[in-house]
Amino acid sequence: MAHTTTLLEIKDLKKTFSIATGLFARPLTLTALEDINFTIRQGETLGIVGESGCGKSTLGRCILQLLSPDEGQVLWLGQDLTKLPAEEMRQRRQDLQIIFQDPLASLNPRMTVGEIIADPLRTLRPELNKTERRARVLKTMESVGLLPEMINRYPHEFSGGQAQRIGIARALITEPKLIVCDEPVSALDVSIQAQILNLLSELKDEFGLTLIFISHNLSVVRHVSDRILVLYLGRIVELASGDEIYDDPKHPYTRALLTAVPIPDPRLARARNIDALKGEIPSPINPPSGCTFRTRCRFAKPYCAEQRPPLERLENDRLVACHRWREIEVPQEAVLGV
Amino acid sequence: MTEVLKVEDMSVTFELHDSEVQAMREMNFSLAEGETLAVVGESGSGKSQAFLAIMGLLAKNGRAGGRVMMGDVDLLALDSRQLDRYRGKDIAMIFQDPMTSLNPTLKVKTQLSEVLVKHRGFNQQDAVTTSIEMLERVGIPEPVKRANAYPHELSGGMRQRVMIAMALLCQPKILIADEPTTALDVTVQAQMLDLFKSLTEDFGTSLVLITHDLGVVAGVADRMMVMYGGRVVEKGVTDDLFYDPRHPYTLGLLHSTPHIAKRAVRLDPIQGLPPSLENLPKGCAFHPRCAFAFDRCLVERPPLRDVGDGRQKACFYEGPLAYGEVA
Numbered sequence: 285m286a287h288t289t290t291l292l293e294i295k296d297l298k299k300t301f302s303i304a305t306g307l308f309a310r311p312l313t314l315t316a317l318e319d320i321n322f323t324i325r326q327g328e329t330l331g332i333v334g335e336s337g338c339g340k341s342t343l344g345r346c347i348l349q350l351l352s353p354d355e356g357q358v359l360w361l362g363q364d365l366t367k368l369p370a371e372e373m374r375q376r377r378q379d380l381q382i383i384f385q386d387p388l389a390s391l392n393p394r395m396t397v398g399e400i401i402a403d404p405l406r407t408l409r410p411e412l413n414k415t416e417r418r419a420r421v422l423k424t425m426e427s428v429g430l431l432p433e434m435i436n437r438y439p440h441e442f443s444g445g446q447a448q449r450i451g452i453a454r455a456l457i458t459e460p461k462l463i464v465c466d467e468p469v470s471a472l473d474v475s476i477q478a479q480i481l482n483l484l485s486e487l488k489d490e491f492g493l494t495l496i497f498i499s500h501n502l503s504v505v506r507h508v509s510d511r512i513l514v515l516y517l518g519r520i521v522e523l524a525s526g527d528e529i530y531d532d533p534k535h536p537y538t539r540a541l542l543t544a545v546p547i548p549d550p551r552l553a554r555a556r557n558i559d560a561l562k563g564e565i566p567s568p569i570n571p572p573s574g575c576t577f578r579t580r581c582r583f584a585k586p587y588c589a590e591q592r593p594p595l596e597r598l599e600n601d602r603l604v605a606c607h608r609w610r611e612i613e614v615p616q617e618a619v620l621g622v
Numbered sequence: 623m624t625e626v627l628k629v630e631d632m633s634v635t636f637e638l639h640d641s642e643v644q645a646m647r648e649m650n651f652s653l654a655e656g657e658t659l660a661v662v663g664e665s666g667s668g669k670s671q672a673f674l675a676i677m678g679l680l681a682k683n684g685r686a687g688g689r690v691m692m693g694d695v696d697l698l699a700l701d702s703r704q705l706d707r708y709r710g711k712d713i714a715m716i717f718q719d720p721m722t723s724l725n726p727t728l729k730v731k732t733q734l735s736e737v738l739v740k741h742r743g744f745n746q747q748d749a750v751t752t753s754i755e756m757l758e759r760v761g762i763p764e765p766v767k768r769a770n771a772y773p774h775e776l777s778g779g780m781r782q783r784v785m786i787a788m789a790l791l792c793q794p795k796i797l798i799a800d801e802p803t804t805a806l807d808v809t810v811q812a813q814m815l816d817l818f819k820s821l822t823e824d825f826g827t828s829l830v831l832i833t834h835d836l837g838v839v840a841g842v843a844d845r846m847m848v849m850y851g852g853r854v855v856e857k858g859v860t861d862d863l864f865y866d867p868r869h870p871y872t873l874g875l876l877h878s879t880p881h882i883a884k885r886a887v888r889l890d891p892i893q894g895l896p897p898s899l900e901n902l903p904k905g906c907a908f909h910p911r912c913a914f915a916f917d918r919c920l921v922e923r924p925p926l927r928d929v930g931d932g933r934q935k936a937c938f939y940e941g942p943l944a945y946g947e948v949a
Contacts, residue, residue, distance in 0.1 A: 335810075444665075446895070473664035473665055473896065474878045475664060475874060477878065478892075481880070482889055502882055503880040503882040506880065507880040540809065544808040545882045546811070546835065546837025547841075548840050548876065550841075550861045550865075551861065552840075552883075564779055
């Protein structure tokens with residue numbers, strides 16, 4: 285697979301939220317994302333991982349302009365989406381869709397399946413008449429594995445896995461180029477999760493989709509992604525191909541995340557020497573100085589507290605932000621225990 | 623090893639408007655001191671109901687049958703007040719979502735010390751001191767500060783630790799953990815699993831871990847019990863079930879779980895959907911999704927039977943269990 289065309293380029297993206305602390309108190313500023321720079325190539329799946337609060341969902345929403353970034357650009361085939369007038373952005377949404385984590389909560393309980401899936405067409409393709417819309421809905425339902433007779437049923441009649449298929453159909457019906465999948469399988473049972481993962485990869489091949497796959501489950505991300513972006517406290521700490529991330533992680537945080545992933549293999553799991561990360565993610569309202577990961581990093585040196593590590597570009601367009609990535613050598617078994 | 627709990631022919635039934643639903647039936651197992659037993663299954667498999675029943679926490683329209691013996695006492699035969707003598711003290715349970723299990727209006731130390739005052743007759747001051755020690759033992763940094771916090775001021779991982787601390791205050795013989803790490807980040811999950819390991823190894827606590835995550839099971843469980851459609855379908859030593867599954871459902875679960883060290887091209891999920899308990903398929907409940915089902919499976923329900931080496935399965939199929947053989 286040659287990933288040549290750059291579909292999306294994120295440049296110096298920053299997003300802050302203002303947190304009210306009281307009636308007369310000055311609001312605090314929470315920096316959710318800062319210095320985000322990366323590109324997405326046509327046809328690839330980019331996984332975004334990190335602990336809760338690292339900004340992964342915020343990033344997905346900033347790309348889709350569901351949230352407006354404070355600074356920076358989101359370039360879609362060279363066009364800056366952040367500067368686009370609302371009406372034009374609305375048209376652009378045909379190309380950029382999203383699938384949410386909680387499938388049932390993201391479906392309107394008072395609409396039938398057919399109405400839910402057809403809804404994007406009403407606003408984005410008003411020229412289609414009722415018959416054409418229905419034909420498209422049925423075609424899309426078929427490609428996500430929903431039976432035609434389900435078209436008049438309501439969301440509550442469906443299980444989580446089927447509801448997620450409805451959500452996927454709603455995203456697909458506008459024939460998008462890119463879909464942001466925000467924890468699409470986290471709420472599903474194991475056997476259903478595997479069905480949805482396989483469905484997403486089939487749809488990707490069939491329609492030539494580009495996917496952004498946001499998840500806290502590293503095994504799932506590893507399974508679906510071509511490249512993986514690791515976020516910590518709103519910053520990129522590492523970006524590399526899936527194999528590079530798993531075989532040769534450069535950033536201590538990436539390593540720590542990998543050693544914490546449970547392995548469904550009892551002998552391996554016992555043999556593993558888990559280098560569990562101590563403590564929890566610090567508050568983004570008052571992040572540590574210098575490298576924000578230093579408070580939990582066992583390789584941290586005093587200078588890590590003074591200077592923020594730059595995002596360095598390595599060969600193969602790998603990115604890593606760590607002062608010490610060249611010096612720290614951790615053997616493979618420390619990562620997976622095998 | 624000493625047996626701390628013995629469950630015999632247990633069932634849970636819910637009375638609905640004009641019908642009854644059996645959420646779980648024919649459960650038999652014993653739990654040894656210091657042992658970790660994983661109960662694995664998907665939503666609706668009945669895996670939580672059994673243990674809610676043991677704790678006397680079933681919904682009002684639910685009732686449990688069979689026997690749950692803790693020594694000479696049948697926990698199912700006790701009324702709520704009698705059960706209070708054991709609940710929390712000998713057997714404790716923690717849940718997936720710690721926020722809904724903690725009282726949002728009380729400080730952490732108030733909720734913890736109450737347990738000691740009520741069950742172990744501590745005075746208030748000693749109870750608070752002991753509570754803070756316990757917070758420290760479950761790995762909460764700055765325990766004094768956290769003890770004075772309200773639940774909403776703590777992170778998810780911290781709240782789960784508070785729940786565990788509360789469950790451990792009375793040094794229960796048995797801890798039942800219902801999806802305790804599902805809502806947590808992997809890094810915090812790894813810390814919790816470490817904590818569970820030290821509990822069973824250092825304190826001899828017996829742990830029942832209810833989960834759908836086979837990765838978690840592989841790391842901590844000595845034995846496991848796989849449930850489907852309200853029944854146990856396979857039971858045995860964890861390694862045996864992982865490396866040599868004998869029930870097609872166990873095999874299917876293993877093939878549905880992504881493995882971080884192996885990037886398969888495709889997962890081999892179980893087809894179809896889990897059954898509704900109100901309308902279980904005839905014969906073996908798993909047969910509509912089973913790649914190995916034959917005539918007999920459609921009409922007759924396979925009983926759970928011994929298949930050697932302390933293993934049990936509920937399946938008629940005796941051939942080799944590998945997807946390669948089927949195609």
